[in-house]
Amino acid sequence: MQPLSRQFKQRATIAIKDAxxxxxxxxxxxxFVGKRxxxxxxxxxxxxxxxxxKAIKDHTLANLDFYLERYEAQVKKYGGHVHxxxxxxxxxxxxxxICRKANAKTVTKGKSMVSEECGINExxxxxxxxxxxxxxxxxxxxxxxxxxxxxxxPAVHKTKAQVSDLxxxxxxxxxxxxxxxxxxxxxxxARQVLRKQFFRADVGITGGNFLxxxxxxxxxxxxxxxxxxxxxLARVHIVTSGIERVxxxxxxxxxxLRLLARSATGQETETYTxxxxxxxxSGDLDGPEEYHVVLxxxxxxxxxxxxxxxxxxxxxxGACMNHCPVYGAIGGHAYGWVYPGPMGSVLTPxxxxxxxxxxxxxxxxxxxxxxxxxxxxxxxxxxxxxxxxRQYEEKITPAYQRLALSAxxxxxxxxxxxxxxxxxxxxVLGWFGRGRGSFASLPLASAWTRSREMPAPQGKTFQQxxxxxxxxxxxxxx
Amino acid sequence: MTDxxxxxxxxxxxxxxxxxxxxxxxxxxxxxAAVKLLQDAGxxxxxxxxxxCCGQPALNSGDFADTRDIARQVIETFAGYDYVVGPSGSCMxxxxxxxxxxxxxxxEWRLKAxxxxxxxxxxxxxxxxxxxxxxxxxSFSATATYHxxxxxxxGLGIKAQPRALLAGVKGxxxxxxxxxEVCCGxxxxxxxxxxxxxxxxxxxxxxxxxxxxxxxxxxxDLGCLLNMAGRLxxxxxxxxxxxxxxxxxxxxxxxxxxxxxx
Numbered sequence: 001m002q003p004l005s006r007q008f009k010q011r012a013t014i015a016i017k018d019a020x021x022x023x024x025x026x027x028x029x030x031x032f033v034g035k036r037x038x039x040x041x042x043x044x045x046x047x048x049x050x051x052x053x054k055a056i057k058d059h060t061l062a063n064l065d066f067y068l069e070r071y072e073a074q075v076k077k078y079g080g081h082v083h084x085x086x087x088x089x090x091x092x093x094x095x096x097x098i099c100r101k102a103n104a105k106t107v108t109k110g111k112s113m114v115s116e117e118c119g120i121n122e123x124x125x126x127x128x129x130x131x132x133x134x135x136x137x138x139x140x141x142x143x144x145x146x147x148x149x150x151x152x153x154p155a156v157h158k159t160k161a162q163v164s165d166l167x168x169x170x171x172x173x174x175x176x177x178x179x180x181x182x183x184x185x186x187x188x189x190a191r192q193v194l195r196k197q198f199f200r201a202d203v204g205i206t207g208g209n210f211l212x213x214x215x216x217x218x219x220x221x222x223x224x225x226x227x228x229x230x231x232x233l234a235r236v237h238i239v240t241s242g243i244e245r246v247x248x249x250x251x252x253x254x255x256x257l258r259l260l261a262r263s264a265t266g267q268e269t270e271t272y273t274x275x276x277x278x279x280x281x282s283g284d285l286d287g288p289e290e291y292h293v294v295l296x297x298x299x300x301x302x303x304x305x306x307x308x309x310x311x312x313x314x315x316x317x318g319a320c321m322n323h324c325p326v327y328g329a330i331g332g333h334a335y336g337w338v339y340p341g342p343m344g345s346v347l348t349p350x351x352x353x354x355x356x357x358x359x360x361x362x363x364x365x366x367x368x369x370x371x372x373x374x375x376x377x378x379x380x381x382x383x384x385x386x387x388x389x390r391q392y393e394e395k396i397t398p399a400y401q402r403l404a405l406s407a408x409x410x411x412x413x414x415x416x417x418x419x420x421x422x423x424x425x426x427x428v429l430g431w432f433g434r435g436r437g438s439f440a441s442l443p444l445a446s447a448w449t450r451s452r453e454m455p456a457p458q459g460k461t462f463q464q465x466x467x468x469x470x471x472x473x474x475x476x477x478x
Numbered sequence: 479m480t481d482x483x484x485x486x487x488x489x490x491x492x493x494x495x496x497x498x499x500x501x502x503x504x505x506x507x508x509x510x511a512a513v514k515l516l517q518d519a520g521x522x523x524x525x526x527x528x529x530x531c532c533g534q535p536a537l538n539s540g541d542f543a544d545t546r547d548i549a550r551q552v553i554e555t556f557a558g559y560d561y562v563v564g565p566s567g568s569c570m571x572x573x574x575x576x577x578x579x580x581x582x583x584x585x586e587w588r589l590k591a592x593x594x595x596x597x598x599x600x601x602x603x604x605x606x607x608x609x610x611x612x613x614x615x616x617s618f619s620a621t622a623t624y625h626x627x628x629x630x631x632x633g634l635g636i637k638a639q640p641r642a643l644l645a646g647v648k649g650x651x652x653x654x655x656x657x658x659e660v661c662c663g664x665x666x667x668x669x670x671x672x673x674x675x676x677x678x679x680x681x682x683x684x685x686x687x688x689x690x691x692x693x694x695x696x697x698x699d700l701g702c703l704l705n706m707a708g709r710l711x712x713x714x715x716x717x718x719x720x721x722x723x724x725x726x727x728x729x730x731x732x733x734x735x736x737x738x739x740x
């Protein structure tokens with residue numbers, strides 16, 4: 001997917017004015033935040049689990065080459081294939097090759113953000129294959145021809161009425177013409193449509209929440225069971241996953257499973273947790289004939305050696321965006337690429353360019369709530385500030401901002417001059433502001449006064465008032 | 479009763495007041511309130527004139543070189559004080575948490591930054607956690623709600639301290655609004671770089687303030703307070719906005735933030 005992050009500001013403004021989006025976001029925010037808090041309140045060792053999870057990831061990332069090779073060896077041992085994709089284009093080519101060799105006409109997909117990142121659907125469709133997203137949210141946005149707006153709830157921006165319209169339009173060809181208004185009816189209809197696709201599918205593509213080096217297994221968690229049907233009913237199963245998703249042992253994976261469900265949806269565990277190890281063995285009742293894993297780098301190994309390694313701990317739970325005031329105000333599409341919210345504001349500039357995604361690290365109040373809910377303790381605000389630093393160093397930060405900052409810093413480094421200069425505007429605004437208390441508009445302050453009054457200063461700077469008080473006291477003494 | 483411990487002259491802790499830039503420019507009364515609270519708690523307070531700002535505007539814009547220059551200035555200015563105390567969680571978190579990180583490659587200045595860090599406190603956290611102040615003598619007739627500013631809350635653990643002290647103010651009842659821990663949309667230069675997003679966030683905050691039924695909004699950071707007061711005034715909302723220190727010092731008799739002089 002081509003990043004549209006350069007239009008962040010315009011897209012954000014449109015999002016704020018979109019009544020449907022705002023209604024959907026308001027509902028989602030309440031659900032995610034409240035459910036997570038309740039689930040965590042019932043788990044006294046949650047903080048300890050976060051520490052453990054962070055330690056496991058840090059250890060794994062420090063030895064990533066070893067664990068990846070171990071994982072590859074184990075996958076092969078159980079009859080699977082491992083493919084290494086250095087770039088998104090490599091991943092596209094590898095997946096397309098596998099699908100072509102399988103003579104695929106229909107490809108079903110469980111949810112995979114890496115596949116979104118690499119633009120897999122577009123490539124398969126261009127080659128004449130029918131690609132069917134089977135996660136309900138992904139299915140909805142596929143019908144709407146939209147990218148996901150949230151990493152675990154891709155259609156969170158859609159209202160029930162909008163989904164009803166989409167199904168009414170797109171399901172008529174299956175003879176389903178009744179307009180549905182109840183959530184349960186909508187889910188049932190989607191299930192009815194998708195069930196046929198599962199049986200027709202030649203290839204099933206899923207993501208991988210965790211890859212286990214010990215056993216060569218891939219683990220997926222879903223709430224709809226669509227992942228299971230995708231990977232067991234098709235002849236060929238392809239797992240697309242980032243290289244950072246490997247964990248050493250099954251035991252380690254369970255630590256993350258306990259954190260993931262609670263952080264993501266406030267569940268103790270997701271409805272389906274499925275561990276896949278290789279293709280169907282003789283005697284197995286079901287399972288694919290071929291099992292492929294596409295390990296995607298696409299910029300990750302570059303992050304491994306630098307200050308952004310912490311970001312590779314991310315387990316894609318979405319808690320950061322669920323608790324982000326900016327995401328809550330504008331939703332995911334404004335960010336303009338695959339990953340929105342705080343984690344996306346770190347990843348998008350690193351994957352697509354510091355200039356392309358200039359706004360993303362800057363459109364953040366550094367309030368830190370994301371870090372405080374992150375199950376693997378990623379210091380997201382620090383990483384965002386480090387990205388701002390790189391933008392500043394590479395002169396991507398706009399010239400007028402750099403100039404204003406330099407002028408301010410020049411004064412701030414010269415206290416005597418600073419205090420002498422600052423008295424003037426404070427005195428003038430204080431004098432004019434006495435009777436009114438605040439200003440509805442001020443020169444050079446339109447960005448503030450567009451939506452807020454500017455409270456008037458009290459008339460003297462504190463330094464000025466303090467010195468006067470000290471002098472008066474000294475005079476009284478003498 | 480006389481014993482050596484109570485009769486021996488105790489040296490007063492020497493506190494350097496960190497006069498935050500927004501307080502210096504917009505609200506000197508917060509500085510005077512801070513001085514009063516510190517003096518009442520037995521400190522001798524000085525206000526060094528060689529200070530301007532903690533450097534956060536540069537730090538958060540990614541201009542680390544200017545930030546380091548300003549940090550060195552703050553470090554030198556406040557060398558020698560027993561404590562450095564400021565009426566802002568945001569500025570004090572920068573000094574306490576970020577300054578040492580700025581000098582990871584410079585052992586000499588890192589040491590100095592760490593020394594300053596351990597002596598630096600946000601005002602109410604200092605009064606409560608260090609000096610053990612449990613109650614202040616102040617009265618203020620209000621039904622107030624308190625906004626937890628993000629840097630103080632998450633950077634310095636300021637949550638219970640202001641509430642505990644406010645509980646002792648005569649005539650004041652404190653009620654909690656929904657989402658008191660959610661950002662108000664200020665974010666320093668964020669609010670002018672992304673005004674539409676900031677407006678949406680502060681509007682949600684104001685809705686929560688209004689729904690709480692409070693007639694007064696209190697908080698510990700002028701940036702957030704200016705933002706919320708500005709939005710409240712724009713909407714014609716009569717809620718009064720004060721810095722917590724003004725109320726605790728019994729100095730909330732002057733005009734509230736954004737209100738005309740009485």
